[in-house]
Amino acid sequence: MSVAKPLTSGFIMKTFDCKMCGECCYGEGGINVNEEEVERIARFLDISPEAFISGYCRELNGRLTIRTGPDYFCIFFDQEKACLIHPVKPAICSQWPYYPANLTDKDTWEMAKQACPGINPESSFKEFREEGGQNLKSSTKDQTNG
Numbered sequence: 001m002s003v004a005k006p007l008t009s010g011f012i013m014k015t016f017d018c019k020m021c022g023e024c025c026y027g028e029g030g031i032n033v034n035e036e037e038v039e040r041i042a043r044f045l046d047i048s049p050e051a052f053i054s055g056y057c058r059e060l061n062g063r064l065t066i067r068t069g070p071d072y073f074c075i076f077f078d079q080e081k082a083c084l085i086h087p088v089k090p091a092i093c094s095q096w097p098y099y100p101a102n103l104t105d106k107d108t109w110e111m112a113k114q115a116c117p118g119i120n121p122e123s124s125f126k127e128f129r130e131e132g133g134q135n136l137k138s139s140t141k142d143q144t145n146g
């Protein structure tokens with residue numbers, strides 16, 4: 001994911017800087033999309049929500065998820081350009097790494113650091129939590145402002 005760079009308005013993160021490695025865009029079934037996200041991404045791609053669902057999604061365990069390509073990367077991951085739907089990517093991508101579990105549990109944050117080279121290993125858990133809170137406020141404001 002970022003590829004998963006948060007949707008913020010000029011807010012510089014100290015605890016996270018996506019390296020665009022695509023590690024979090026690999027694997028099947030993890031990228032859920034809700035109705036609002038389907039409409040938003042379809043609009044961005046200039047296709048109908050139905051065409052987006054049939055062309056780019058699949059249902060997995062009762063949830064709609066973005067498909068992977070033959071290489072098992074998300075179908076929207078491009079090795080050179082990273083996320084091809086970056087401005088409208090689903091919340092599960094744009095909120096990483098500031099997920100509630102990473103913000104509330106230090107061990108989970110430690111594990112997230114192992115998985116994601118974008119999480120600054122020099123920053124403290126306290127700093128990560130503080131920035132996570134600010135990022136959440138900022139992305140909520142972005143969404144409210146459309």
Ligand code: SF4
Pocket residue numbers: 001002003004024025026031066074075076077078082083084085086089090093
């Ligand atoms: S939509 Fe796909 S390519 Fe974009 S950040 Fe999410 S998983 Fe990665």
Ligand code: SF4
Pocket residue numbers: 001002003004005017018019020021022023024025096115116117118119
């Ligand atoms: S694993 Fe981390 S650094 Fe790599 S693309 Fe995903 S968010 Fe960015």
